[in-house]
Amino acid sequence: MLGVRCLLRSVRFCSFAPFPKHKPSAKLSVRDALGAQNASGERIKIQGWIRSVRSQKEVLFLHVNDGSSLESLQVVADSGLDSRELTFGSSVEVQGQLIKSPSKRQNVELKAEKIKVIGNCDAKDFPIKYKERHPLEYLRQHPHFRCRTNVLSSILRIRSEATAAIHSFFKDSGFVHIHTPIITSNDSEGAGELFQLEPSGKLKVPEENFFNVPAFLTVSGQLHLEVMSGAENSQSRRHLAEFYMIEAEISFVDSLQDLMQVIEELFKATTMMVLSKCPEDVELCHKFIAPGQKDRLEHMLKNNFLIISYTEAVEILKQASQNFTFTPEWGADLRTEHEKYLVKHCGNIPVFVINYPLTLKPFYMRDNEDGPQHTVAAVDLLVPGVGELFGGGLREERYHFLEERLARSGLTEVYQWYLDLRRFGSVPHGGFGMGFERYLQCVLGVDNIKDVIPFPRFPHSCLL
Known part of the structure; x- marks a missing residue:
């Protein structure tokens, strides 16, 4: 594949051992x-x-x-x-x-x-007691000390190796690392659920914006990655108010199959490197946090990921003997309970769900032109224990399709620059995003997403 390829947005590095300016030869970690x-x-x-x-x-x-x-x-x-x-x-x-x-x-x-x-x-x-195995819920109350425990220090080392493995995969595959903005004036998902930035104290002038336009903390760098290539209010175990995303955008791609191949290769290559580099740390998590996760992970790695359409997924859910809290219907979004059932139904092998209804996906997804169903070329990867891990799809590169969709939503003026990309040298392209913390949950079997990030941020909690 040709074209510029992009990944990752925000990375910080930390050394556990002291690192002096002039390191003595006798000093060892x-x-x-x-x-x-x-x-x-x-x-x-x-x-x-x-x-x-x-x-x-x-x-x-x-x-x-x-x-x-x-x-x-x-x-x-x-x-x-x-x-x-x-x-x-x-x-x-x-x-x-x-x-x-x-x-x-x-x-x-x-x-x-x-x-x-x-x-x-x-x-x-x-707060951390000698020879006492503290529950993860207790350690969450002391984020500044929990890195001193075996479990959390193991997870931090695994995060570091996973980050390096992801960089290595994309670099070896010919991608270019792009730093996209943290502050943006665009809502990439179109849901309007962004945190707005405003000056504090006496600097605030009600009638004025610091950037002349409303500015927000971004939830995705996808739209800016498209330029380079030619958070939820929830207390659940799967959501954070601040999280890390691995995002890739690929030019001259016109098939969901091509995207799914990159996603599967990324997951397997990264996981194999983490298992190779951190065997003891991973084993600790599997032994004390998630017994049986080692076998489940090996099962995922040795099998080819499955592919079903959204329509097929809804039919499977309708025929299920299980009673769902949310009744599965065509045109309704898949809930976590649905996602986990589908993975279980498919033998606990990761499964791609493709071709969602247009109404469920952001405005930039490519129209499949399939008549009354009116689906778009979107794909989600569902994995055991977590549900959705990857989300992506082909982008609508055709000017008139995108113009009409933006006009119906009243977003033409805001996204005129995005339309311009289609006017001047548009190409078929697509991309995907992976939640880094959800990936760690999947590999380690950690039940609560707040336990795989050093400083969890969620509604009503911003410790440190």
Whole structure:
């Protein structure tokens, strides 16, 4: 395929281990120390937080972690050391010799020569308790500390690897990374559910807009990606007020099959890389959060994704023995309960649902010209446990079709620039978006979307 291709919008990077301007050669992350091949007497320095303290008559044992690894590094110190400040949660710097461990539980340990307490921690008042497995609901109340737990630090590492895997997939496939605006004057979905930006305090002038036109926080970069290529009020477990989207737009594509091929390849390639790079972190989530998710994920990866039309989906739902809260009808949107049933009906294999009624999709979807049904070339990918993960379709590249649709909606003036794209060198094109947090839910089996993002934002909650 030719043309400019685009992905991802907002990415932030964070290092768990300290990163000084002039990194000493002896300083290692816990992950590097644990993976050292030759540990014979090498003198190193590590920095991190104490995960556990155990004192015996002649020896003091510490487990230290800096967030770079699921496993902590065991530090062995002389029992004569003043250990009053060496409490669970305290940050320390340890220097000593990395030696082979006599214990079968770890390959190496650090024989401490010097331990410096960087920051004290009052373990009694610290919300995270030693040897206590806190429910995810409890940890959600302490977003500034939950990254110190094994589960959340694992999810953060998985997020990082998944982001890298997505970038790698698109780069290897010839896409170009585009930074689209966060502030926009356009509502890409046409639903009018945007957060408006206004100056605060004395700067606010009621009759004036800061940008001369109303401005909003964007919910999608799709319309701006089209230029480059030639949030919901819900308390559910599937929605956030702030989330990350992977969005791609492809020029000179005129088939939903081409889009679905890219979507399936993206899902499988990214997931395989995450499983390869973070096996212990993924295993922790599967073991303690979602038993059985490993087998379900392998089942998804080894099978080809299925394809059904929206019309077929409605017929399947109508014939189901299950009683739905929302009665399935042609012309009505598929609800989460419908999506999950369809996936189950298809053998818990991800399924593409294509060709939705025009009335259910945004104005830019391509008309299928199929008579009374009047469907558009839209596609959603439904996955086990989550429901809709991807949404996309072919864009209406024909000027007169788009002009007529915008006129009926009273949006011609707002989207004149969008019409201009069809007047000057229009080409068939299409694209899709994937909710990054929903993807992590699907891979890890995490039930609540608020537990796979570092700082969840949802109605009535904006902690930190």
